[in-house]
Amino acid sequence: MATNLQAIILAGLAVLMFLIFRNLKRRLKEVSASVNRVRTIVRRIEDRLQSTATGKPHSQSPDAAAAPGAAREPTEVGMTTQNEQWFYSRCTRELYRGEGEIVDLGCWMGSTTIQMARGLSENSLLTAQGKKIHAYDRFRWEQYMEDIVTEFNMPVGRDLEPGESFLPDFEKRLGDYAEYVDVHVSDLGEETWPGEPIEILLVDAMKSWGLTNNILSQFFPSLIPGKSILIHQDFKYHLTYWIHLTQYRLREYFELFENVPQAFTMAFRNTKEIPSELLNQNYSLESFSREEIDEAMDYWHLIARSDGEGYGRNLIAAKAKLLLDLGDLEGARRTIDTRREFAYELDKDLATVDAMIVKAS
Numbered sequence: 001m002a003t004n005l006q007a008i009i010l011a012g013l014a015v016l017m018f019l020i021f022r023n024l025k026r027r028l029k030e031v032s033a034s035v036n037r038v039r040t041i042v043r044r045i046e047d048r049l050q051s052t053a054t055g056k057p058h059s060q061s062p063d064a065a066a067a068p069g070a071a072r073e074p075t076e077v078g079m080t081t082q083n084e085q086w087f088y089s090r091c092t093r094e095l096y097r098g099e100g101e102i103v104d105l106g107c108w109m110g111s112t113t114i115q116m117a118r119g120l121s122e123n124s125l126l127t128a129q130g131k132k133i134h135a136y137d138r139f140r141w142e143q144y145m146e147d148i149v150t151e152f153n154m155p156v157g158r159d160l161e162p163g164e165s166f167l168p169d170f171e172k173r174l175g176d177y178a179e180y181v182d183v184h185v186s187d188l189g190e191e192t193w194p195g196e197p198i199e200i201l202l203v204d205a206m207k208s209w210g211l212t213n214n215i216l217s218q219f220f221p222s223l224i225p226g227k228s229i230l231i232h233q234d235f236k237y238h239l240t241y242w243i244h245l246t247q248y249r250l251r252e253y254f255e256l257f258e259n260v261p262q263a264f265t266m267a268f269r270n271t272k273e274i275p276s277e278l279l280n281q282n283y284s285l286e287s288f289s290r291e292e293i294d295e296a297m298d299y300w301h302l303i304a305r306s307d308g309e310g311y312g313r314n315l316i317a318a319k320a321k322l323l324l325d326l327g328d329l330e331g332a333r334r335t336i337d338t339r340r341e342f343a344y345e346l347d348k349d350l351a352t353v354d355a356m357i358v359k360a361s
């Protein structure tokens, strides 16, 4: 009898402990969410104080992110504009639901990564708590980085020689945001992705056909149909026409999500599952007929130019560069001349490619 009573008391205690523990866990989660909210508010105040002190625009301006305007100084040092930096932080703050991973391919000094980390730190959804940004780069200093840093007087990489690692500089720039970032030092021409769903995929490393093919086959299959956002940082840029050609092949599986004004970025939502045979091709210029090339480049130019800010014109420069690479000098020249139909000045990327044509003539 006494043993039965003891057993009942013990079972009762066990149930009680279980209930207390479950409640405690829930409370801890709530406390952690509140702490995050307080940290967010503190960061916003710090950010505002800093912007007042330095005269630089602060980062919390989702409305401004969508609003076209004059070019502004970027908040973070990097190869991205203020508008795209705002857009990246808006994605992780307001759109990200924690249903998949956040991946940043080609992070360099982190202007993409830090802005996404900032947005993530301000995301109040419980499902987003504890999530990190997977930041990929080979972190190897190159001559063109040196040139950019010198031209724009950037306070990074000053003592680096080509071939040296810039990972310490990147980590230093992350500062407090390091806790939101998983760094992957890797060659994206060979990297594999383990297959977890990806909710936000930012691509700033499709710098060749090889990188394009590997990123397509490794990362794109993990996009979540109907949800994921694909951000192409190099879309309105003249040297990366493989992005336009492959994205044209995939256009049926995406819709335009945002054509960021005053920026190179175009973002797409993945609308339906992409057949794996489209992602596992060894694409090259030979994979596209001349007819498809014309269609693809003209199609994206007409969409990109709706940014109303002049970056869309770079698609004409991209097409001319493609034709130059095909050896069609006359076609490249004619393409640059189409700028007159759209009343584009011969400047920026158009002038760069025009100079390449002159040199090749």
Ligand SMILES: C[S@@+](CC[C@H](N)C(=O)[O-])C[C@H]1O[C@@H](n2cnc3c(N)ncnc32)[C@H](O)[C@@H]1O
Pocket: 077, 078, 079, 080, 105, 106, 107, 108, 109, 110, 111, 112, 113, 136, 137, 138, 139, 140, 186, 187, 188, 189, 204, 205, 207, 211
């Ligand atoms: C244009 S920069 C990216 C700029 C950056 N997103 C920013 O916010 O300023 C391109 C980056 O891609 C990286 N990259 C180029 N080829 C790569 C490869 N094969 N594997 C990994 N990263 C690579 C470079 O190291 C460089 O940091």
